[in-house]
Amino acid sequence: MTREHQKHREKEFVLKASKLLGTEWKIIEQREQPDFILKEKSQVFGLEVREIFVDDNRRNSGSKLKKAENYRSKELEKFAHNFQKQLGFALHVRLVRRPQHGNISVEELNQLEEALISENLHLEEIGYHNQVELKCGTKVWLTKEIHSRWYVVNDLVGLVHHAPGDLIQSAIDMKSSKLDVYRNNAGSDIRLLLSANRTKHSGKLILTSPIAKLFDLGGFSEVYFMSYPMEAYRLQASPKPNN
Numbered sequence: 001m002t003r004e005h006q007k008h009r010e011k012e013f014v015l016k017a018s019k020l021l022g023t024e025w026k027i028i029e030q031r032e033q034p035d036f037i038l039k040e041k042s043q044v045f046g047l048e049v050r051e052i053f054v055d056d057n058r059r060n061s062g063s064k065l066k067k068a069e070n071y072r073s074k075e076l077e078k079f080a081h082n083f084q085k086q087l088g089f090a091l092h093v094r095l096v097r098r099p100q101h102g103n104i105s106v107e108e109l110n111q112l113e114e115a116l117i118s119e120n121l122h123l124e125e126i127g128y129h130n131q132v133e134l135k136c137g138t139k140v141w142l143t144k145e146i147h148s149r150w151y152v153v154n155d156l157v158g159l160v161h162h163a164p165g166d167l168i169q170s171a172i173d174m175k176s177s178k179l180d181v182y183r184n185n186a187g188s189d190i191r192l193l194l195s196a197n198r199t200k201h202s203g204k205l206i207l208t209s210p211i212a213k214l215f216d217l218g219g220f221s222e223v224y225f226m227s228y229p230m231e232a233y234r235l236q237a238s239p240k241p242n243n
Helices: 003-021 064-087 106-118 165-176 179-186
Strands: 026-030 036-040 043-051 090-096 129-133 139-145 149-152 190-197 222-228 231-234
Touching: 003 026, 003 036, 003 043, 003 190, 003 222, 003 231, 043 165, 043 179, 064 090, 064 106, 064 149, 090 106, 106 139, 165 190, 179 190
Parallel strands: 043 190, 090 149, 190 222
Antiparallel strands: 026 036, 036 043, 090 139, 129 139, 222 231
């Protein structure tokens, strides 16, 4: 993912979180450390944004699931662009792959190309659809459409994790180590938005009973958790121990 694409996603997360939380955040500036300067009514504050994943592990270079999803998406997007450029029309293609196959191989894409060519799609009307199975075991659902849509179904489905408390706390702890930098750059009111993209297998996280779950906010004024694009919560702070 390029930095430009990441910034676009962060902005999308902020606007969606504001809507789900029932706030009216206005973006004054998108920047670095923290990612945003926002305004809500008369309050101006800094907001750091971080995406979290079901297999999050910053000590081990982040989410392997997310990296694999990005790789397959890019490879399929590149293949689709080149293939449809030759055809002159768009397709809706869904791949259901065997989980053990990992990333898309050149051989699998070659088999996909052969299967699509054999359909003689240039002779078919818009709306034509069919299901084929590649030699490698990948099942392909294809439809001739006006708009192009290609994706791996496996990357969009999966079990939803209902108790990501440890992942959330770990993300807060990691970001809180940079809190002094954020405050120096944007003032004392610094908040944190943690977002899990539930439309992807790697981000299927939901916080059950968010009101009952307490977190150490690590010095942030507010911490929000969003299970994108369904719901967002203001996390409850655990009581500080008495000295």
